[in-house]
Amino acid sequence: xxxxxxxxxxxxxxxxxxxxxxxxxxxxxxxxxxxxxxxxxxxxxxxxxxxxxxxxxxxxxxxxxxxxxxxxxxxxxxxxxxxxxxxxxxxxxxxxxxxxxxxxxxxxxxxxxxxxxxxxxxxxxxxxxxxxxxxxxxxxxxxxxxxxxxxxxxxxx
Amino acid sequence: xxxxxxxxxxxxxxxxxxxxxxxxxxxxxxxxxxxxxxxxxxxxxxxxxxxxxxxxxxxxxxxxxxxxxxxxxxxxxxxxxxxxxxxxxxxxxxxxxxxxxxxxxxxxxxxxxxxxxxxxxxxxxxxxxxxxxxxxxxxxxxxxxxxxxxxxxxxxxxxxxxxxxxxxxxxxxxxxxxxxxxxxxxxxxxxxxxxxxxxxxxxxxxxxxxxxxxxxxxxxxxxxxxxxxxxxxxxxxxxxxxxxxxxxxxxxxxxxxx
Numbered sequence: 001x002x003x004x005x006x007x008x009x010x011x012x013x014x015x016x017x018x019x020x021x022x023x024x025x026x027x028x029x030x031x032x033x034x035x036x037x038x039x040x041x042x043x044x045x046x047x048x049x050x051x052x053x054x055x056x057x058x059x060x061x062x063x064x065x066x067x068x069x070x071x072x073x074x075x076x077x078x079x080x081x082x083x084x085x086x087x088x089x090x091x092x093x094x095x096x097x098x099x100x101x102x103x104x105x106x107x108x109x110x111x112x113x114x115x116x117x118x119x120x121x122x123x124x125x126x127x128x129x130x131x132x133x134x135x136x137x138x139x140x141x142x143x144x145x146x147x148x149x150x151x152x153x154x155x156x157x
Numbered sequence: 158x159x160x161x162x163x164x165x166x167x168x169x170x171x172x173x174x175x176x177x178x179x180x181x182x183x184x185x186x187x188x189x190x191x192x193x194x195x196x197x198x199x200x201x202x203x204x205x206x207x208x209x210x211x212x213x214x215x216x217x218x219x220x221x222x223x224x225x226x227x228x229x230x231x232x233x234x235x236x237x238x239x240x241x242x243x244x245x246x247x248x249x250x251x252x253x254x255x256x257x258x259x260x261x262x263x264x265x266x267x268x269x270x271x272x273x274x275x276x277x278x279x280x281x282x283x284x285x286x287x288x289x290x291x292x293x294x295x296x297x298x299x300x301x302x303x304x305x306x307x308x309x310x311x312x313x314x315x316x317x318x319x320x321x322x323x324x325x326x327x328x329x330x331x332x333x334x335x336x337x338x339x340x341x342x343x344x345x346x347x348x349x350x351x352x353x354x355x356x357x358x359x360x361x362x363x364x365x366x367x368x369x370x371x372x373x374x375x376x377x378x379x380x381x382x383x384x385x386x387x388x389x390x391x392x393x394x395x396x397x398x399x400x401x402x403x404x405x406x407x408x409x410x411x412x413x414x415x
Contacts, residue, residue, distance in 0.1 A: 003294060006292065013197055013298075018302075022250035022251070028212075032227070
């Protein structure tokens with residue numbers, strides 16, 4: 001029960017234990033705790049950042065998609081307009097071509113008419129000539145009146 | 158069995174036998190071998206366990222041993238952060254050592270009172286007191302060490318003059334200097350004494366009650382010793398905790414400069 005030298009021995013033991021704990025036990029364990037705390041905090045921060053980035057990317061993707069849709073509808077509109085234009089244009093061309101063809105046909109007809117007229121005239125002239133020849137052959141020398149005949153034939157033509 | 162042996166000497170003999178330490182030497186230079194031995198073994202156990210955890214300490218997923226060690230470290234660290242606001246590398250390891258060591262001392266109380274003395278008597282050791290905290294030497298050794306630290310840090314932080322001023326001029330100002338001094342000295346000296354006696358008293362009384370229960374007939378013993386042991390699980394932890402927290406608080410007060 002009494003105080004004796006055990007006190008001193010116990011104090012020495014206590015000092016040694018405290019020294020050992022301070023030197024070899026507390027620092028590594030405490031450091032590993034702190035490090036793990038930091039690691040977890042970092043991980044959480046990274047996760048949050050990742051989520052935020054994902055949201056941003058989602059938003060961006062939506063924007064891009066919208067833009068693409070707009071663009072495509074624009075393209076479709078343009079194409080429709082262009083198609084209309086082409087149709088109109090071809091209609092126009094066709095009309096013009098038709099008119100041109102009609103004109104050409106008309107010209108040809110005219111030409112043919114002229115030719116036919118010419119032919120007819122020549123034939124008539126020839127016929128008239130032959131008739132006159134026949135009439136005249138009885139009375140007139142062909143060679144003698146060649147001049148007059150050709151003059152008439154020219155007038156007819 | 159031991160009960161029967163000492164029954165011849167009566168209950169008093171049995172109790173005295175259980176509370177007598179194994180001593181060598183005479184007078185002040187006597188040594189309580191059982192106290193020294195058990196506290197050293199328990200201190201070794203504490204250091205061994207934590208050293209094992211510290212060597213394998215990793216910031217990745219901790220193992221079972223590291224987990225337990227870290228739980229205690231964090232617990233002690235929180236206590237220190239709550240009541241100590243200075244910066245000191247010593248306080249937290251000191252608190253951890255006190256808590257674990259005192260807890261292990263007290264834990265010896267939960268061994269049945271006759272087992273270790275019986276083993277001792279088989280080895281030819283007549284007296285064996287297994288709970289170091291029922292030895293005033295052990296509790297005073299710790300509280301006096303803490304007291305030395307309190308004085309050391311008081312002088313280191315406040316300066317010799319600052320500490321002296323605090324002793325002389327507080328709490329009632331310079332006109333009541335002798336009264337202040339008396340009050341302060343009592344306050345300071347009460348710290349180690351109350352620390353040591355609180356722990357000693359609780360454990361000594363607890364051990365005494367275990368011994369008294371052991372004197373009863375065997376068929377009554379479990380009904381009493383079982384609840385008392387359960388209650389004691391609380392006591393031993395609480396006493397270790399109180400010793401640690403008061404140490405932190407006292408050292409925190411030593412660090413506070415007025």
